[in-house]
Amino acid sequence: MGRAPCCDKANVKKGPWSPEEDEKLRGFIEKHGTGGNWISLPHKAGLKRCGKSCRLRWLNYLRPNLKHGEFSEDEDRIICTLFGSIGSRWSIIASQLPGRTDNDIKNYWNTKLKKKMVGTMNPSALKNPHQVTLSSMLQNSTPSSSSSSSSLPLRNNHSSNYQPHMPFTGSEAISYASLMSGNSSSTPASSFERLYQVNCGFMLGGETSCSSSSDGSCKKNQMNDVKEGEVGYVGVGGFGDQIGGLSYLSSGVEDTQKLVSSNAGRASGWTGEESPLDYGLEEIKQLISTSSCNNFMFDDSKTGEMVMYY
DNA sequence: AAACTACACAACCGCGGAGTT
DNA sequence: CAACTCCGCGGTTGTGTAGTT
Numbered sequence: 441m442g443r444a445p446c447c448d449k450a451n452v453k454k455g456p457w458s459p460e461e462d463e464k465l466r467g468f469i470e471k472h473g474t475g476g477n478w479i480s481l482p483h484k485a486g487l488k489r490c491g492k493s494c495r496l497r498w499l500n501y502l503r504p505n506l507k508h509g510e511f512s513e514d515e516d517r518i519i520c521t522l523f524g525s526i527g528s529r530w531s532i533i534a535s536q537l538p539g540r541t542d543n544d545i546k547n548y549w550n551t552k553l554k555k556k557m558v559g560t561m562n563p564s565a566l567k568n569p570h571q572v573t574l575s576s577m578l579q580n581s582t583p584s585s586s587s588s589s590s591s592l593p594l595r596n597n598h599s600s601n602y603q604p605h606m607p608f609t610g611s612e613a614i615s616y617a618s619l620m621s622g623n624s625s626s627t628p629a630s631s632f633e634r635l636y637q638v639n640c641g642f643m644l645g646g647e648t649s650c651s652s653s654s655d656g657s658c659k660k661n662q663m664n665d666v667k668e669g670e671v672g673y674v675g676v677g678g679f680g681d682q683i684g685g686l687s688y689l690s691s692g693v694e695d696t697q698k699l700v701s702s703n704a705g706r707a708s709g710w711t712g713e714e715s716p717l718d719y720g721l722e723e724i725k726q727l728i729s730t731s732s733c734n735n736f737m738f739d740d741s742k743t744g745e746m747v748m749y750y
Numbered sequence: 751a752a753a754c755t756a757c758a759c760a761a762c763c764g765c766g767g768a769g770t771t
Numbered sequence: 772c773a774a775c776t777c778c779g780c781g782g783t784t785g786t787g788t789a790g791t792t
Contacts, residue, residue: 454761454762455760455761455762455785455786456760456761456785456786456787457760457761476777476778477777477778478777478778479776479777479778490762491777491778492762492763492777492778492779493761493762495778495779496760496761496762497760497761499779500760500761501760528781528782529780529781530780530781531779531780531781542779542780542781543759543760543761543781544759546781546782547758547759547760548758548759550758550782551757551758551759552757552758
């Protein structure tokens, strides 16, 4: 069965929104609400736009109480922590950042934060081929082409032993962990910085595995997996133990929960249509505490590479 | 000043899930 | 239960602009 188009593409305007269109849409929604039907909304509002386009414009740009501009360090922290815990589920991350949209955060991550992560790494280490291969991390992070997705094992909803390969060998990972712990930032590495660097550093390589891929197999099902307790995750301590007593990841979960807790109140300020996603605190806590992305383990015996078990 | 490049952000696309008929 | 519609999500692309050569 083919999927019906969401709108008559021939009679629909595309591209940037004009101020007049914005005003029409804003005015209509302020007056009538969305009516729970985005498809019919543009017609009612007198707009020659696709319903999805209207929805996006409203959610990402016109909606009241939206923040535009620089992200604060707090917001950076939250994004990184959550990204490290739950991957690229931008809507969930956005739900913890009032005034920010998933699109905003996604763009911010892709254009700035990811580079910031890279920037925290010691460049000299990158010259050593036996240590972290940054380019390979980044290559693995973008599932844009079908070829890349075919070369990378895609997560199966119902498979608990999905094993994406990290671009490190076991010893490389140890080098990397040492590098991170000895990072020469102006302040001693705080627990956040370690969490930030380790979680996010690895996530650069693991992003694909946690995001929805082109086959979309990794979307809401992950939530369902967690809820249903079907996933046989390896314990959180696995990775930290292996890298010589560094307990970044286990503390990461704790920190994440604190962050989520501290932001839940703010998040609750979102009401109805304002909130793109309304996950409960407990839901997110559980999601994070059982998050696949925090569960690492070496498997030197098989491949000689470090492997994350999901 | 023109050409080129890099970056940031808005918008589009296609998919899966949920709800309805 | 299948067929269908709509919503929401995340990845990707397009476009404008600032910076550099």
